[in-house]
Amino acid sequence: MADTTTLSAPRRSNAILATLRQNKLSWVGLALLAAIVFMAVFAPLLAPHDPLQQNIIHRLEPPSAEFLLGTDSFGRDVLSRLIYGARISLMVGFVAVAIAMFVGSTIGILAGYIGGLFDQIVMGIVDVMLAFPTLLLGLMIAAMLGANLENLIIAIAFTEMAPFARVARAPTIGLKERDFVEAGRALGFGPLRIMGVHILPNMASDVVVMGSLWMASAIRMEASLSFIGLGVQPPTPTWGGMIREGFENILTAWWLAIFPSLAILVTVLALNILGDALRDAIDPKLRSENAA
């Protein structure tokens, strides 16, 4: 019974796949992202050196055959640190967005379903959070909580909840009046079951697409906070932290800052390309524009 009732609103996953097949640029994004994920997962096998191994004899060496991207001021291999750094960036980006997605869409669905004064107050707060610059908000929260991995994730997740609440609320308002939800209510399903089983699946694709766009922003913020010194603390290699170290030696050792900078750029660009293509796919208006 429950399965048949959820089917009454159209699924969009097929349309998304079809659009992705047409958009060649999205394949570039997907390939780049796959390569970075591969690099992060198999870091111990790919890294030529230990990312934490200091070597005072090989301090600040430019790129060479032994150290392909050079060494830092502790004589550590930049390439190995870059490969391991992908782990932190992807992990923080993924976990923070997953939390923001879960909490944000829960808030949005609740606000849309309950409506009334609750909706007005909650969405008022959401709008205020949307208006505040995310980087500053994240910076303040991370600074107040203290710099470590968990707090970094909390800070980023908190700043990115609001857009998910907005995206989840709008379809809820339309869906709660639909016949299949009405039918569920008549059958005596509780509000939690209706929201979770009958409303949530109908917007899941929108929320996930938003997630890929916001993951780009989360990775950018992780790097920014690490650069300021509010991220995962040294000696753990992070891209933002590496750029910070490179910035201190910018006049003498250009390779320290440039490679992690390019790594962040490529990762965020890949996610943005993919997110753009996905967004075009779920928005019929944009789809026709793109196909033309």
Next chain:
Amino acid sequence: MIRHVIKRLLLAVPTLLAMLTVIFVLVRLVPGDPAIAMLGDQATEASLQAMRSQLGLNEPIHVQYVDFLARALSGDFGRSMTSGRTVLEEVLQVLPYTLELTAAALFIGALLGLPLGTWAALRRNAWPDYASRIISLTGLSLPGFVSAILLLLVFAVHLRWLPVMSAAASDPVDHLRNLALPALNLGIIMAAYITRVTRSSMLNVLGEDYIRTARAKGVSQTRLVLRHALRNALVPVVTVVGLYFGTLIGNSVLTEIVFTRPGLGKLILGALTSRDYTLLQGLMVVFAAFIITVNTLTDLAYGLIDPRVTYD
């Protein structure tokens, strides 16, 4: 018009109250004792007590809330724990540098973004369109400090055209040279946003009937684009510039840090490193007020660009 302005200004009041409430809650959500956080573990109980009463932490929460609101609305954003000066004084001292930077960035952004977006829309699905889309997507993907470091490496370290540090200088030429790289850095990010919106907004406008009519009348292409299309396409662009103002401020913080430029960014960083929580809270309030002001002004600007817009 004046009635509309007043109406819009009144609309900003509940937003401001909500923002202040969010900041108040946020600061109180911080785990641990702020007094210990400020004075350290070694502080005596007496000095901790003194700090708590100075911060008003011994009062009941609703008294603290009303007190906070009353002070913020009367322009009292608190006093820096480290320098002893008021938050407003601290902000006003560095604000000109940040405003100068953001204004220059907006100028560069519009100078690059408007033509690029228009060109892409006119040559849709040809190479200028693809090039502008890839360029703007790259600009959107750059974290502010990454682009800053790349610019620094190219223009200051490699080519040696411009200074690495960009602190204030009394000589006007030096002053501009110091402003160039930070403004270019923020300008590129802004240009990316403006290009994107100008392109899609121009595409919408170019499809309108009145454009076809104008074309049929024999209006030249230049006049068509500049007089008929761009003027109407500007409305969404202004909205986006207003909306991304917050992002611009966020990126200016990073830019100021990379170029060691005085401004709000360095003020925030200083407050963070010295654990100056009252200054931080005050800065959040100042930023909130700033952003609400910009959003309100953006809304009001529609009326100037597009006479059809009314506020009822």
